[in-house]
Amino acid sequence: MSEKHSKPWFDPPAALNDGSKVAIIGGGISGLMMASYLSKHFEITLIEEKKSIMAGASGNPAAILDPYIALNQSIEKKFYLKAFEYAVDFYNTLPEDVFHKCGLLKLPKDKKEQRRFNKLSEQYPTTVMQKTKEGLFFPNAGYINPKKLGAYLSNNFETLLNSKVTKITNSDKGKWILIHHPGNERLLVDAVIICNSYNSKIFEQSNDLKFDEVSGQISYIKTEKVIDKIYCSDGYLTPAIEIENGYANICGATFDRDDIKDINDISHQKNIQKSPIPLNSSKILGGRREIRAMTNDHLPVCGALPKFNEYQRLYKDLHHGPNHKEFDTASYHSGLYISAGLGSRGFLTAPLLSDYLTSLIRDCKKPIKSQIQHALHPARFMIRKLSKK
Numbered sequence: 001m002s003e004k005h006s007k008p009w010f011d012p013p014a015a016l017n018d019g020s021k022v023a024i025i026g027g028g029i030s031g032l033m034m035a036s037y038l039s040k041h042f043e044i045t046l047i048e049e050k051k052s053i054m055a056g057a058s059g060n061p062a063a064i065l066d067p068y069i070a071l072n073q074s075i076e077k078k079f080y081l082k083a084f085e086y087a088v089d090f091y092n093t094l095p096e097d098v099f100h101k102c103g104l105l106k107l108p109k110d111k112k113e114q115r116r117f118n119k120l121s122e123q124y125p126t127t128v129m130q131k132t133k134e135g136l137f138f139p140n141a142g143y144i145n146p147k148k149l150g151a152y153l154s155n156n157f158e159t160l161l162n163s164k165v166t167k168i169t170n171s172d173k174g175k176w177i178l179i180h181h182p183g184n185e186r187l188l189v190d191a192v193i194i195c196n197s198y199n200s201k202i203f204e205q206s207n208d209l210k211f212d213e214v215s216g217q218i219s220y221i222k223t224e225k226v227i228d229k230i231y232c233s234d235g236y237l238t239p240a241i242e243i244e245n246g247y248a249n250i251c252g253a254t255f256d257r258d259d260i261k262d263i264n265d266i267s268h269q270k271n272i273q274k275s276p277i278p279l280n281s282s283k284i285l286g287g288r289r290e291i292r293a294m295t296n297d298h299l300p301v302c303g304a305l306p307k308f309n310e311y312q313r314l315y316k317d318l319h320h321g322p323n324h325k326e327f328d329t330a331s332y333h334s335g336l337y338i339s340a341g342l343g344s345r346g347f348l349t350a351p352l353l354s355d356y357l358t359s360l361i362r363d364c365k366k367p368i369k370s371q372i373q374h375a376l377h378p379a380r381f382m383i384r385k386l387s388k389k
């Protein structure tokens with residue numbers, strides 16, 4: 001049986017014609033990277049609720065490229081390794097003030113982790129990681145300046161700021177109407193990409209998707225120590241980076257599942273305690289707190305948006321097994337796509353996700369294998385549920 005018929009629930013939708021009008025909701029790394037890739041083929045309007053781009057989770061003074069590493073052979077490992085290599089190639093083409101390739105050193109917490117590091121270094125290519133006497137060194141890793149990246153990416157498309165999209169509806173001519181505020185204005189487009197993180201649940205078409213909202217704080221530190229690379233263990237510490245009023249090392253980050261909204265001293269102390277380099281006599285200059293959108297399988301949600309009600313109907317017999325009968329092909333909202341749930345590594349995954357979604361929308365060669373495409377598919381959670389006896 002061909003792969004097409006073995007998993008019809010993951011069949012891709014029809015391609016969108018080049019030159020179509022596409023709206024992107026959300027001006028974080030997900031929306032901006034997507035807009036930058038798609039603007040080579042489509043007419044893009046990006047809509048952002050806040051008064052500037054990169055003002056949500058993507059707005060920290062620095063975003064590190066911290067590779068996810070694992071000993072197993074999981075899809076997660078395959079996806080994040082591909083994404084890391086892809087991101088390094090992508091960011092290397094950008095000006096030096098956007099991407100600082102300073103390298104990243106992971107320090108083991110104890111002897112057990114040291115042994116794990118030894119095994120890991122045998123599994124990964126030396127272009128990705130090298131074993132040193134201190135730990136695992138990633139020579140191609142570094143940190144990004146999100147504000148400069150945002151300015152760099154947003155050259156080739158229109159951006160509407162201070163515009164909150166509250167509703168997406170079908171027009172009678174098969175197009176999409178976006179209602180945005182203030183002013184109850186309408187934007188008519190051929191396709192929409194939902195990139196507004198955990199807020200993607202506000203739209204009727206995507207509210208079946210569940211994202212955990214995990215708040216996190218970073219701390220701006222003044223230390224006498226000269227830090228020339230990124231250090232990681234439980235937490236991380238960067239070289240000195242430009243902040244609003246000078247320079248600071250960025251130390252992070254907390255993962256707070258309770259409803260903490262403000263920058264607070266307890267979280268600063270947690271960051272300092274987790275720092276891979278002791279920060280005893282350092283001064284806290286400030287910090288930033290934002291919310292990550294996480295999925296329960298730790299992979300982003302990226303692809304065409306399914307008609308979830310139709311999926312329930314089409315695949316209700318899936319618990320009898322995938323070969324129980326010839327199942328119908330997948331049913332999507334035509335011209336509606338999503339890229340959200342980028343978790344704690346959005347800067348690492350956004351370039352690959354954007355290339356992938358562009359190739360899916362245009363129906364051309366994909367940068368990732370079908371196994372990974374299925375692992376990112378927005379209907380995967382529902383399919384898993386329907387497959388259970």
Ligand SMILES: Cc1cc2nc3c(=O)[nH]c(=O)nc-3n(C[C@H](O)[C@H](O)[C@H](O)COP(=O)(O)OP(=O)(O)OC[C@H]3O[C@@H](n4cnc5c(N)ncnc54)[C@H](O)[C@@H]3O)c2cc1C
Pocket residue numbers: 025026027028029030031047048049050053054055056057058059060062063064065066163164165166195196197199202215216217218252253254288289290291292339340341342343344345346347348
């Ligand atoms: C403390 C902390 C530290 C982190 N450090 C790193 C790091 O070092 N490296 C890394 O790779 N990742 C890091 N992350 C994770 C990273 O920030 C996220 O993965 C990434 O920012 C997600 O990007 P996004 O575009 O999906 O979301 P966001 O950046 O949050 O962007 C979503 C945008 O959508 C807008 N929006 C929402 N609703 C609407 C609407 N209805 N209409 C219009 N606009 C709307 C929002 O205003 C926002 O600008 C960190 C996260 C936190 C919280």
